[in-house]
Amino acid sequence: MTEAAGPRVYPARKRVVHSNPARDLAADLNPQQAAAATHGDGPLLIIAGAGTGKTRTLVYRVAHLLDCGVRPERILLLTFTRRASQEMLSRAERLVGSTSRKVHGGTFHATAHRLLRRYGLAAGLAKDFTIMDQGDSADLMRLSRSQLGYATRSKRFPKKETLQYVYSRHINTGITIEDIVRDEYAQFVDYLEDFGKVFADYTDRKQQRNLVDYDDLLLFWALMLEASPELAAKISGMYDHLLVDEYQDTNVLQARILRGMCRTHANITVVGDDAQSIYSFRGANFRNILGFPKQFAGATIVTLEQNYRSTPQILEVTNTMISRATERFTKNLWTERAGGETPWLVAAQDEHQQTRFVVDRILELHEESIPLSEIAVLFRAGYMSADLEIELTNRKIPFEKWGGLKFLEAAHVKDVLAFLRILENPRDEVSWYRILLLLPGIGDATARSAIEAMASAAWESAAFGRYQPPPRARAAHTALVALLDGLRDDPNADQAKVTADIARVRTLYDSILRERYDRAEPRLSDLDQLQTIAAGYPDRAAFLSALALEPPQATQDLAGASRDDDDCLILSTAHSAKGKEWDAVFVIWAVDGWFPSARCLDNDEDTDEERRLMYVAMTRARNYLSVTYPLNAYSTRRGANYSIDQLSRFIDRGVRDRMERVALGSEQAVRPVEAPAVSPLLDLRALLRGKFG
DNA sequence: TTTTGAAGTCTCTCC
DNA sequence: GACTTCAAAA
Numbered sequence: 001m002t003e004a005a006g007p008r009v010y011p012a013r014k015r016v017v018h019s020n021p022a023r024d025l026a027a028d029l030n031p032q033q034a035a036a037a038t039h040g041d042g043p044l045l046i047i048a049g050a051g052t053g054k055t056r057t058l059v060y061r062v063a064h065l066l067d068c069g070v071r072p073e074r075i076l077l078l079t080f081t082r083r084a085s086q087e088m089l090s091r092a093e094r095l096v097g098s099t100s101r102k103v104h105g106g107t108f109h110a111t112a113h114r115l116l117r118r119y120g121l122a123a124g125l126a127k128d129f130t131i132m133d134q135g136d137s138a139d140l141m142r143l144s145r146s147q148l149g150y151a152t153r154s155k156r157f158p159k160k161e162t163l164q165y166v167y168s169r170h171i172n173t174g175i176t177i178e179d180i181v182r183d184e185y186a187q188f189v190d191y192l193e194d195f196g197k198v199f200a201d202y203t204d205r206k207q208q209r210n211l212v213d214y215d216d217l218l219l220f221w222a223l224m225l226e227a228s229p230e231l232a233a234k235i236s237g238m239y240d241h242l243l244v245d246e247y248q249d250t251n252v253l254q255a256r257i258l259r260g261m262c263r264t265h266a267n268i269t270v271v272g273d274d275a276q277s278i279y280s281f282r283g284a285n286f287r288n289i290l291g292f293p294k295q296f297a298g299a300t301i302v303t304l305e306q307n308y309r310s311t312p313q314i315l316e317v318t319n320t321m322i323s324r325a326t327e328r329f330t331k332n333l334w335t336e337r338a339g340g341e342t343p344w345l346v347a348a349q350d351e352h353q354q355t356r357f358v359v360d361r362i363l364e365l366h367e368e369s370i371p372l373s374e375i376a377v378l379f380r381a382g383y384m385s386a387d388l389e390i391e392l393t394n395r396k397i398p399f400e401k402w403g404g405l406k407f408l409e410a411a412h413v414k415d416v417l418a419f420l421r422i423l424e425n426p427r428d429e430v431s432w433y434r435i436l437l438l439l440p441g442i443g444d445a446t447a448r449s450a451i452e453a454m455a456s457a458a459w460e461s462a463a464f465g466r467y468q469p470p471p472r473a474r475a476a477h478t479a480l481v482a483l484l485d486g487l488r489d490d491p492n493a494d495q496a497k498v499t500a501d502i503a504r505v506r507t508l509y510d511s512i513l514r515e516r517y518d519r520a521e522p523r524l525s526d527l528d529q530l531q532t533i534a535a536g537y538p539d540r541a542a543f544l545s546a547l548a549l550e551p552p553q554a555t556q557d558l559a560g561a562s563r564d565d566d567d568c569l570i571l572s573t574a575h576s577a578k579g580k581e582w583d584a585v586f587v588i589w590a591v592d593g594w595f596p597s598a599r600c601l602d603n604d605e606d607t608d609e610e611r612r613l614m615y616v617a618m619t620r621a622r623n624y625l626s627v628t629y630p631l632n633a634y635s636t637r638r639g640a641n642y643s644i645d646q647l648s649r650f651i652d653r654g655v656r657d658r659m660e661r662v663a664l665g666s667e668q669a670v671r672p673v674e675a676p677a678v679s680p681l682l683d684l685r686a687l688l689r690g691k692f693g
Numbered sequence: 694t695t696t697t698g699a700a701g702t703c704t705c706t707c708c
Numbered sequence: 709g710a711c712t713t714c715a716a717a718a
Contacts, residue, residue, distance in 0.1 A: 081707080109708045134708080159712075214708055281706060381705045411710085443696045470695085472718090549708070575706045597705060613706080 029053070029060060036302040037061040039269070043296035045247075045289070046271040049333045050318070050619035051309030051581065054271050055088060058243060061269060062103060063096045065241055072102035076239040076261075080246040080279075082107055082550045084579050088245065104239070108254055110549045112217035115224070115235060122231060123224050128541070129212045130425040131548040135409060137213045138164040139430045144201040148194075158188050158195075167199050171215040172251045172283030208455075209427040218253050225260025236263045246579070247272035247292070251283035259295060266296055275322050278575060278613045280605070307333040309581055311340025314618070314625050317658045321650055322615045325608050343618075343625035345651065345659040353664050354630045355391045358586050361626065362397070362569065365584050372398065374583040376570040378617045380595040384588065385571045398568035402576040408551050412513055412523045413530055417544065419505040420498070423487055424540050427459045438512055439476035446473055461488065483508050498534040498543045502527070574617040585621035587614075590629040590648040614650045627651065627659070 029037060033053055036046045037060035048054035058077075065075060079085040085105050092100035104111070113131065121127060132140065142160040158166075162185065170177050177195050181188055188195075206213065212220075224231045242261055244250070247270035250258075262268050270292060277286030293299040307315055315335055348354035362375055379385055385401065392399050407413060415438060418431035425431075429451055436447035450467050457463035464484065469477040487504055506527060513527075514520045537543035570582065574595075589595050596610035618625060629647050651659075 107708060161711095217708085279707075282708075383704080441696080445695055472696090551708090573706065599705075 029057065030306055032302055032304050032306075033057045033060070036269075036304070037064050039300060039302075041265070041267050043266050043292070043299035044269040045292045045299050045301045046269065046304065047273065047289075047301065047331065048271055048304040049273055049307065049331050050276060050616070051307040052304035052333065053306075053308055054245075054273075054304065055084075055091065055579070057304065058245060058269075058271055059088060059091045059095055061243065062092045062100060066096055066099060070240055072099050073104060074238070074240040075103045076111070076242050077103055077105035078108055078111060078242065078244045079105065080107065080249050081576075081579070082110070083576075084245055085110075087579070107549070108250075108257070109214060109217050112221040112257075113545060113549055116212070116217065116220055119224060119231060119235060120220070123220060123228070125212070125220065126210045128425055129210045130421055130428050130431075131217070131545055132206075132211050132213045132430065133408070133548050134164065134168075134214065135414070136211075136430050137168075139434070140205060140211065140213075141167070141198065141202055143429065143433065144198050144205060148197060148201060157191060158185065162188075163195070163198055163202075166195060167202065168213075168215050169283055171219055172253050173285070174252045205429065209429045210425050211428060211430070215253075218257065222253055222256045222260060225257065225263075232260060232263060236261045240265060240267060242268045244268070244270040245272075246276075248274050248277040248286045248289045249279040249282075249284040250288055251285065252288070253283070255288055255295065262296070266298070268296060275325070275612055276578065276616050278578065278609060278616055280609050303331055305331045305333055307335045308337075309622050310335065310619065310625075311337055311623055313340050313342045313658070314621050314623075317343050317625070317655055318615055318618045320658060321618070321655050322611070324650070324652065324654075325611055326604055327608060340623060342658070342660040343621075343627065344662050345656060346626060346628040346662045346664065347647075348628055348630045348664045351387050351630045354588060354628045355387045357628060357664055358388060358588060358626075359391050359395060359397070361586070362584075365624065370583050372567050372569045375586075376572055376577065376580075376582040376584070376620065377586045377588060378572055378574050378577050378620065379588050380574060380597055380613070382573055384594065388571065388588070392569070399571055400568050402570060402572035407526065407529075408547060410523070410526060412517075413526055415513075416502060416505055416509055416527060416530060417547065419483075419487070419509070420501060420540055421544060423484070423501075424544060426454075426461055435480070438509075439473065439480060441473035441476055442469070446470060479508060498537055498540055499531045501540065502531045502534055574613050577620050578616050581620050581622055583622050584624035585618070585626070587617050587625075587627045590614075590627045590651060592646045592649050595648055596650065611650050614648070 030053075033056065036044065036057050039061070046054070046057065048057065062075065062077065066072060077085070077088060079088060085107060089100065089103065089105050092103065106114070116123070116125060116129075117127075120129065138160040141163040145157065145160065145163065166177060166180050166185070169175065169180055177199070178192055181192055181195060205211075206216070221235075224235060226232070239261065242258065244258065249272070258268060258270075270289070272289045274286045274289055277284060277289075280286075293301065310318070312335055315333055319332060346354075346357060348357055358377060362372070362377075365375060366372060377385065377388060382401075389399070389401070408417075415434065418428075418434045421428045421431040422435065432451055432454070433447050436442050436450055437444070442450075446469060450464065450469065453467045454460075454463040457466070465481045467477070483504065487501055510524065510527075513523055517523060534543055537546060572580075574587075587595075593601075595614060596607060600606040600610045618627070629651075
């Protein structure tokens with residue numbers, strides 16, 4: 001419904017396709033890029049460093065394929081995030097015109113979803129299945145857990161998120177449950193068998209309730225390709241060329257899918273950079289990209305090393321930092337760009353001073369006519385921008401925050417969606433349970449018995465109306481039955497149907513919400529927003545699926561700027577910033593224990609991934625880069641009994657020496673001064689071991 | 694037996 | 709601040 005308003009990196013250019021079949025690639029691309037773009041058939045691996053024109057190359061490759069007569073709808077372009085997919089397709093459109101609109105593209109999950117809607121019936125999947133997000137999966141896990149009686153065990157049983165994580169990791173990586181538990185949850189080894197039982201029940205439950213989780217989307221895709229020759233032929237036969245972006249972030253399951261899609265041809269192009277692999281928590285393994293030539297024999301390898309994005313000073317800093325990684329396979333980036341400012345390393349006294357520095361500096365840059373949309377502030381985790389958001393709001397600077405799917409994860413939004421979901425899929429146990437618990441007089445036991453009653457009535461839609469609730473739940477039951485009946489024969493079958501449904505749900509829900517929360521207003525306005533979003537979808541099913549797979553990418557800009565004013569500052573997690581670039585980038589909270597996150601310091605692999613994440617953050621900058629670290633971070637952290645106030649270990653001496661050091665005094669002057677004394681890095685690992693056992 | 698309120702625990706990244 | 713656990717109230 002919306003198009004990501006990104007910086008226009010390359011000028012729009014229109015070309016008439018048919019009159020100019022032989023694009024002048026040499027003029028637009030360097031020799032390596034051109035080699036990749038014009039590669040013929042067969043597997044191709046492009047190792048592309050940060051800012052080396054990876055997207056550009058991929059877009060030109062699409063153009064090249066179209067020029068060669070490949071039909072656009074027979075090209076599948078797989079990307080990692082929805083933002084990347086949109087960016088790629090709109091750039092392709094600018095290059096080759098509207099033909100490229102027919103190219104199939106999207107995330108692995110969204111593509112799997114499309115295929116399952118189309119071929120799911122043949123694979124034994126009921127047509128109206130509901131997609132569960134991660135939170136829903138965990139909720140279902142909890143139902144399985146308590147159904148099996150684990151909730152009342154004396155010794156602590158893994159919580160639902162842990163169960164969900166272990167399960168998901170097993171599906172995505174193929175590592176056995178036993179190994180995962182032993183390696184990562186040694187305290188639960190006694191429950192090894194129980195993990196299996198819960199997962200078996202969870203799997204059954206999903207099937208009976210017609211629910212599909214994120215992992216299933218990929219798994220079913222792989223299984224359709226591997227277990228049924230007819231389906232495999234149909235599905236893999238849909239495409240002649242596959243292009244995969246961010247290949248370093250794919251996992252074993254996705255590699256299986258790609259192999260299955262290449263049964264009859266090997267026209268697969270993958271692009272990636274092992275130095276930017278930051279999704280191992282999702283089962284990705286950057287070694288996958290190095291294994292590509294083994295999986296696809298005869299692969300051509302092209303390496304892109306010329307950086308077009310950053311100043312030499314920025315490049316020198318980032319190259320130095322990534323060179324410290326213990327495992328490293330490729331390339332050193334270079335640039336022809338000249339001139340530029342040395343990146344700043346800024347020590348602030350505390351969080352608030354860091355905030356003021358960033359805001360002041362942003363305003364200065366803005367004065368120098370850099371648009372706000374060309375400036376980004378990056379951080380390790382979503383909550384780290386809280387203070388900055390308050391300050392920006394106070395100073396009326398419009399901003400947009402990326403990352404953190406807060407909106408859809410908010411309890412009240414999920415509540416309202418649950419009503420829509422049971423209408424769409426009456427068997428959706430997770431949503432029923434959620435709704436029932438909202439009602440006064442209904443708790444765990446009553447909810448269970450109601451669900452039980454509906455299950456034995458084969459989930460027939462009137463079953464809930466016939467259920468006899470205990471006396472104290474009677475009023476709530478009647479109200480809910482009336483609401484659901486009203487929603488079912490809603491005569492309003494026009495465009496605004498979903499919005500109207502939500503409005504109807506809110507006649508019941510708003511009062512519940514007001515009672516549950518002290519400050520209901522912001523939550524009510526979230527629901528208003530949900531109604532607005534819903535207006536963009538033709539029907540309930542499309543709305544629900546889209547929300548699961550393509551959540552709104554930014555939480556509402558809190559500064560309250562008008563919607564059409566799109567010049568606003570970007571705040572983003574480092575993860576969500578991948579693939580983007582800005583004129584000026586601020587990396588905040590470069591404090592050991594924060595970035596890198598303290599929980600990722602237990603082993604070298606995780607620490608290396610954190611380093612790559614820092615690398616991703618810093619390489620987003622074109623001309624201006626500033627890294628800030630507040631001292632005395634502990635003083636702003638509630639309840640923490642330890643002090644982490646050291647500069648991030650990734651900014652070591654060699655990196656520091658390539659930066660301009662700035663110390664903010666108490667008078668908050670913004671000026672370069674003598675290098676501040678940076679005390680030696682702590683052995684944080686030993687420190688934390690002592691504190692947390 | 695079931696619900697509800699209070700105290701206690703941990704707080705990342707994303708499809 | 710959100711979720712879990714535990715004990716008191718209905």
